[in-house]
Amino acid sequence: MSLDTETVRKIAFLARINVPEPELKPLAGELNNILGWIEQLSEVDTDGVAPMTSVADMELFKRDDVVSDGNYRDEILANAPDGNETFYRVPKVVE
Numbered sequence: 001m002s003l004d005t006e007t008v009r010k011i012a013f014l015a016r017i018n019v020p021e022p023e024l025k026p027l028a029g030e031l032n033n034i035l036g037w038i039e040q041l042s043e044v045d046t047d048g049v050a051p052m053t054s055v056a057d058m059e060l061f062k063r064d065d066v067v068s069d070g071n072y073r074d075e076i077l078a079n080a081p082d083g084n085e086t087f088y089r090v091p092k093v094v095e
Contacts, residue, residue, distance in 0.1 A: 003028050003035070 003011075005024040008031060012019040019027060053060075073086070082089040 003031050 005028050008019070008024050008028045011031075012024075012027075077086070077088070080088045
C-alpha cells in the first residue's frame, strides 16, 4: 500500500493534526516506510508460536474473583449532599 499526499492530508485531518503543506510529501514517505515494515512482518511464519503478553517469563498474580461491596458504604454516603442510611437521593429527572 502506498500513500500519496492527498491521503496523508486526509489522515492528518481525521487525526486533528495540523500538517503544513510542505511537510505532507516527506510525511507520506515516512508513513510509506512504516507500512513497508508492517508488510515485511506479515511475511514471517508464526504458525505454532504461542501469543505472548511479555518478553519476560513471569507468572501474573492471580486473585480469587470475589464480588464485594468494598465495605465503604458509610464513607461513600458521607459525600452525598442528600441521602439516607443506604441510598443517594437525587432530584427527579423524568416528569
